[in-house]
Amino acid sequence: MQSVLNEIDSLKDKIIEIRRHIHMYPDLSHEEKPTRDYVKNILEKEGIKCKTFKNHYGMVCDIVVDENKPFLAFRADMDALPIQEENDVEYKSRKKGIMHACGHDAHTAILTGLLIALNRHKDKLAVNIRGIFQHSEEDTEGGSEDLIKDGALENVVAIFGLHMYPYLNIGEIGYKFGEMMASADTFEIEIFGKSSHGARPHEGVDALLTGALVINSINHIISRRIDPLHPAVITMGTVEGGKAPNVICDHVKMTGTVRTLNDKVRKRIKEMMEDAMKGICHTMGAEYKFHYFFGNPELVNDDEMLKLVIKSAKEVGAKPVDLKLPVMGGEDFANYLKLVKGAFFRLGSCNRKKEIGCIAQHNPKFDIDENSLVIGAKVMANLVKEFKNEG
Numbered sequence: 001m002q003s004v005l006n007e008i009d010s011l012k013d014k015i016i017e018i019r020r021h022i023h024m025y026p027d028l029s030h031e032e033k034p035t036r037d038y039v040k041n042i043l044e045k046e047g048i049k050c051k052t053f054k055n056h057y058g059m060v061c062d063i064v065v066d067e068n069k070p071f072l073a074f075r076a077d078m079d080a081l082p083i084q085e086e087n088d089v090e091y092k093s094r095k096k097g098i099m100h101a102c103g104h105d106a107h108t109a110i111l112t113g114l115l116i117a118l119n120r121h122k123d124k125l126a127v128n129i130r131g132i133f134q135h136s137e138e139d140t141e142g143g144s145e146d147l148i149k150d151g152a153l154e155n156v157v158a159i160f161g162l163h164m165y166p167y168l169n170i171g172e173i174g175y176k177f178g179e180m181m182a183s184a185d186t187f188e189i190e191i192f193g194k195s196s197h198g199a200r201p202h203e204g205v206d207a208l209l210t211g212a213l214v215i216n217s218i219n220h221i222i223s224r225r226i227d228p229l230h231p232a233v234i235t236m237g238t239v240e241g242g243k244a245p246n247v248i249c250d251h252v253k254m255t256g257t258v259r260t261l262n263d264k265v266r267k268r269i270k271e272m273m274e275d276a277m278k279g280i281c282h283t284m285g286a287e288y289k290f291h292y293f294f295g296n297p298e299l300v301n302d303d304e305m306l307k308l309v310i311k312s313a314k315e316v317g318a319k320p321v322d323l324k325l326p327v328m329g330g331e332d333f334a335n336y337l338k339l340v341k342g343a344f345f346r347l348g349s350c351n352r353k354k355e356i357g358c359i360a361q362h363n364p365k366f367d368i369d370e371n372s373l374v375i376g377a378k379v380m381a382n383l384v385k386e387f388k389n390e391g
Helices: 002-010 012-024 033-045 104-120 144-149 207-225 263-284 303-315 371-390
Strands: 049-052 059-063 071-077 128-134 156-169 172-175 178-181 183-192 232-241 251-260 287-296 299-301 319-322 341-350
Touching (some): 002 371, 012 371, 033 128, 104 156, 104 371, 156 172, 207 251, 232 263, 299 341, 303 371
Parallel strands (some): 071 128, 071 156, 156 341
Antiparallel strands (some): 178 299
């Protein structure tokens, strides 16, 4: 695979160019058609066949060396965030209020460069390669489920993905055995009361007060009803209600998110939340509606596939770093790992000497050291060789 690694080195400027173009012209979730078409045009000029879909803007691109062999898949996400960029760089976002503040532009550029390099040396491949360019990772209804329904994992025996990480230095890759990231669910609560004059509260049913009691009770679920050895988070993100300062509120709407690392805890939290609001609303004379949306599951890496990532990183000169602890953020790559073996790892983007790439994701000043792009592509390219040995 040395020829592929050398090819990636020669493609460095091209990969950076791709990343900068995508960064300058970011697309929000469910609006990724320009990004998808830009990548599709590049890959098809290289002779790589890509499949698009009518119901979403995801894309699957295959390198077939033998129709009787399985596919090794790599995934990149393409969507940006509704954030106004504050970086003063030549490749600053040209779209007002939209920015690649999570590194998806880098992920897409890395996978594009990887596919080009592998295709130029496909005679060296012992397995078919599939590039999955995913839409809508940032949306609560992640795009991985759309692609899975449309056959993105057909004949796939393993899948790998990476994510830029400002908490690691350039040249480092972060790994975590087992549970790496939390499940990510959302909920919506509506409280229905009865309006009355603010000076005559006994004639109404205060939905705002009832909602406050519900929030207080829900927040005690984590501290008093969940085993502290099983991390979980409940966050109330929005509260809307009330029409005037002298009117008892008759309707409150609240939304939030739940994160867990244990599926049993995840299901119990939903039940506990409803128990809490049911009791409080009954006591206060109010009614409620509760909608709970199960999102991405916990991201759990396959041990053997992660060992291949570590070995691959070492062989291309990257430094593997054991992250030791999971994070409570969610990632819909988890849906792929529920169906096929694979691994997800972090790619260090921070260069403290240059003071670039060290600011957290989802920040208007997020950026990366672009030297990380080649490192990521090389780790993934070497996985093709390692997986061959594994097989």
